[in-house]
Amino acid sequence: MFESLMTALGMVLDWQNFFWSLFGVTFGIIVGAIPGLSDTMAIVLLLPFTYYLGPIPSIAMLMGLSKGGNFGGSIPAILFNIPGTPQAMITTFDGYPLAKQGKSGKALKTALFASVTADTASDLVLIFLAAPVAMVALRIGPPEYSMILFFSLIIISLAASGSPCRGLISTGIGLLLATVGCDPETGTLRFNFGFIELADGISIMPMAIGLLAFSEVLLQAERWYKERNRNRTEAVRLSRPGTDDDRLTPAEMKLCLPTIARSTLIGSFVGIVPGIGTTVGAYLSYIWSRKKSPYPEKFGNGALEGIAASEAGNNAVNGPNLVPLLTLGIPGNLAAALILGGFMIKGLVPGPQFMESNAPMLYALFAVLLISNLYTLIVGGIFVHYARKLTNIPKTVLFSCVMLFSFLGSYVNNSSLFDVAVMFVFGLVGYLFSKLRLSLPTMIVAFFLGSLLEHKIRQSLTISRGDWTIFIDRPIACCFFVLTVFITLFYIVRLTRGRKAARP
């Protein structure tokens, strides 16, 4: 243990980690602050460039992007009532009213304080939970693993999208895409349709860039074209630097602390369960804080606790979301799935054995998470003063640049124009998915888990010589099987009741 910690310390104290983490946080804040570009787009655009970095600097950059992007999303939410990221939507409830009162500086600093505090606390939850969960995970065999994966996929399908049917269809497509390429057992080619480039399966990078960046340009361009002649959001009066309206006083920090603590707990719990996501974390925290507040009427009119609850709730999801990723190899949300892509690029396979075989690296990653939080506080503190100028980048320039960078990002992967074509095709698929209201994050997570699920199911069947009862014979597997059935039934009942109530 001590030896591992010392090795980890040696790994962390490399200038590259500090530099790339700072770069990730800064780029993440900038991208998150631009309405329409989310933290996941920041990750997806820079993911291909991790080829040029070592494992720790790569992960440091990706974590920085995720953390910076998460906070960055609150800036346009407060200044323009336009959430920079989906999870920042709840921040608009109180952030924008407060900014309209001329207290934009106070609102932004509350968001920053709550984000960093909750993120750090949630990272500690990850640090303390990862080892016990990994110990349990080490004792599970292929049948248990298959059922845990199956359970996660069902949860993600049902909870991550508005419609369970559409969520399941998205999962099915993700699983199907994961089977393209060589069969994991026999090595024969499947579903490559004569393209030898697909022998190793669909490359993660071009696929993710197409689905998340290229398709988003098409969708946003349509939306922007439609709305560009409409009235713009009322501009807020910026707070004067140095005044009380611009800073967060110690008394206000103290006032927000119980809300942050409560929201961190809610966010952490939400984060551990795969698929629920940051928006739910933020929303539940907001509702709970309003309920517990002695002044619930202030919520929605510029309450500092409202901003703190929303930001703490969504940032607290980040750390615990990595628990299933690092211990079981199951990404809890889209950002975690992309970070898993970053691990895979570096040849690292998160899962039960990861902690045992890469303990120093894991400790180094934990340190990197805390460093990223410090950077978010520093860079975010500087950035809030210049945010307004940077968020005014013309949409026309953004769309053109994102398309160009989509090309670059998918090309640098293998120096192959075939990958760019794959990105283009998946861009169209992503566009179609959005028009059909299917869930892209669900499909991407299912794609990541598909090959692992197939491998584990086939391993289990080999062990049992084709006997399917192996999936319910063992206690842990049976427990997850029952949980899956119970949750599916719960959703069916809820859906049926909801539809009956909606009927005239």
Added chain:
Amino acid sequence: MHTDRLTGLGFLVFSALLWFVVIPNQTEGPEEAFVPRLAVLVIAIPALIMLLRTPGKQLPATFEPALFLRVSVPTIALFLVYLISISYIGFFIPSFVFLLCSLLLFGERRKKVFLFTPLVCLGGIYVIIVHFLQFTLPRGILF
């Protein structure tokens, strides 16, 4: 027909095509076909539910043909031309033209933006990707 039912029908047809045509042709045995067939079931069952159940409230349309034709089709066509031209001409000239055309397409009219966007973007790519990272971008008859 309600959007939900139409989506359900579409995916049901897609599932049937996969089950009866694509999977038998692209796999060599039941073991190889097991997970693909499982995935098809995961698509087909909810698709069947969507087709058969009484549809809920009709949600606002997500697809607007006029917008699709005005914005998305030209963008897709432009990117396709860009992709093809890069393999013949090389990276920088088509990228320059692509940036100008896309700015024009998205409705940009300011001269400064037309001047600075390609210069900053491609200049940055040259310095960081080509010079600093020593990465070779696609080459053609020009550069």
